[in-house]
Amino acid sequence: MEVLEAIRRRRAVRDYLPNSVPVATLRQLITAASWAPSAMNQQPWHFTVVTERAMLDDISVRSKAWLLKTASDMSSSDHFRDMLRDPHFHLFYGAPALVVISTPVSAQWSVEDCSLAAQNLMLAAVDLHLGSCWIGFAQGWLNTPEGRECLGLSASSCVVAPITIGYPRSEAPLVSRKAPIVTWIGVLPSAESGPPGSSNSPPSHP
Numbered sequence: 001m002e003v004l005e006a007i008r009r010r011r012a013v014r015d016y017l018p019n020s021v022p023v024a025t026l027r028q029l030i031t032a033a034s035w036a037p038s039a040m041n042q043q044p045w046h047f048t049v050v051t052e053r054a055m056l057d058d059i060s061v062r063s064k065a066w067l068l069k070t071a072s073d074m075s076s077s078d079h080f081r082d083m084l085r086d087p088h089f090h091l092f093y094g095a096p097a098l099v100v101i102s103t104p105v106s107a108q109w110s111v112e113d114c115s116l117a118a119q120n121l122m123l124a125a126v127d128l129h130l131g132s133c134w135i136g137f138a139q140g141w142l143n144t145p146e147g148r149e150c151l152g153l154s155a156s157s158c159v160v161a162p163i164t165i166g167y168p169r170s171e172a173p174l175v176s177r178k179a180p181i182v183t184w185i186g187v188l189p190s191a192e193s194g195p196p197g198s199s200n201s202p203p204s205h206p
């Protein structure tokens with residue numbers, strides 16, 4: 001699959017089949033994630049893979065309670081409050097696996113690095129016919145001492161991206177995008193120019 005196609009096809013999947021994801025497939029996703037660029041090639045990411053159903057349920061319950069208690073921006077809207085109060089609302093939508101990308105070091109750019117790894121992982125999931133969704137709602141509680149302990153992370157760790165992984169039960173709806181706001185500075189290349197070496201590009205030096 002072409003990268004551009006994977007980018008277009010990736011959706012936040014919120015409905016999963018209960019089928020578990022083979023460990024070899026999870027490893028493929030993590031390998032793809034680890035090919036992300038990182039500042040000074042520090043690769044400051046740590047992957048925690050949770051497939052234990054009881055723990056997924058527990059994280060969901062505790063994260064919802066934490067959001068309601070702390071009343072962050074998201075959970076203070078009526079819509080989200082109702083959702084979080086609903087005992088049937090599972091934060092992970094029944095996904096059989098959660099990959100939590102965290103960083104053990106709070107170095108400059110480690111959050112950016114982990115986010116790039118997260119995007120690689122979600123795009124690789126498309127290629128492997130898997131669905132994914134970054135669950136920001138789980139970040140708050142997972143970054144508490146209890147949350148870190150539950151995942152076996154050190155006290156200095158920062159949880160950046162909890163990502164559900166599983167086989168989609170149904171096709172996720174296409175969510176529209178705003179037209180990108182772009183400022184062009186400089187002379188725009190003509191439509192005919194292409195990558196170096198293509199017939200339209202200027203001759204290269206011998």
Ligand SMILES: Cc1cc2nc3c(=O)[nH]c(=O)nc-3n(C[C@H](O)[C@H](O)[C@H](O)COP(=O)(O)O)c2cc1C
Pocket residue numbers: 010011012013014133134135136137138172173175
């Ligand atoms: C940082 C971040 C946090 C998110 N948190 C949640 C979440 O807690 N629950 C959820 O269902 N989706 C969450 N999403 C998914 C977004 O809602 C989704 O990407 C967006 O609506 C666009 O839809 P699309 O990914 O299908 O194009 C999150 C996405 C990002 C990048």
